[in-house]
Amino acid sequence: MICRDCKSVLPDLLLDPASPSNTAAQAHVDSCSECRAELNELQATFALLDEWTAPEPSAYFDQKLAVRLREEQTASPAGWFERLRSRLLFNTGRQFRPAFAAALAVVLLIGGGTIADLHMHTSAPATSAAITDLQVFDKNDQALQTMDQLVQDEGSSDDPVVEPIS
Amino acid sequence: MATLAISPQITTRLPEIRHSSAGDFRQMDDAAIMLELKAGNMAGFDYLVEKYRKPIIHFMYRMVHNQAVSEELAQEVFLRVYRSRETYRAEARFSTWLYRIATNLGVNHARDTRRERSASTIHLDEVDPETGTTPDVADTTIGAETSMLRDERLHAIKQHVLALPERQRMAVLMHKYEGLDYKQIGDVLKLSESATKSLLFRAYQTLRERLKEFV
């Protein structure tokens, strides 16, 4: 193995020294002081990067997320319906004993036309929310693609085929 | 820790009658928990937030270099998870999908703020809690000079990671700091595993060159 080839696989050697694919590089490094020095440098760089620590999440993260979630659920009829459904299905607490659930069902039935509404809400708003989200992802992907085009150094070989996120 | 449930009082006071408790979730994979969420069980959402909150905030933090912004963006990531609960398909690993949402948001944020930040006014000036104004025990024992050197080093790390081409930077953040493997990073960035590898290797070689004086 020549130095140029060895240097191109040094990160692999550092990260996965036991891999059979790195045997040749390992042998080269053992006999070439220049490549060995570079491997050591790479290792030191890798360790250096650990100095960049990120702060602990703030104490209010969950509360803020809960508020944003509730805003979203309140704003969306689907959210309201789901809230009701999830209470009936999963939270059979004091407020939602079977008798209460039955009573609530009656109330909903009395609502007459609203029951059709509810059925619509089970799918329609949820879908539209999802579609909006997909559109957002589409846009994001376009952004990523635009960004890729702006990026100078990447070869065409690793250009992503940009598709909407699933 | 069920503060995020739609009805916090109900889930926190009566955990024993929840459909699936946090204990059950630990036995389930994330995709199965997403199905619980799809079925309306908000405890599943709480669990996923609890599990991924810290890594996603940290990932965002290293993208935007600002704690408040990173937490806002991380919240947006989880809101999108919630919004997509109906359409989520367990084709990719949940965490891959999550990092993809996070990457998209981070990239968009960088794009939106690009005009504001010329090379010199980048968010690097924000004081880091871990290096910042409150001196820890180490600071009193090491000299001011050492501390300055440490700050300088940290600044260089941030600057040179930030200066990497977009995808190289994302790959490094996911690989070095989030511990994702090549395959997963490739899935997030829509690259093959070998392309991801070479992307990362170029990034690390660049960092080795540019951070030479600090190692």
Ligand SMILES: [Zn+2]
């Ligand atoms: Zn050599």
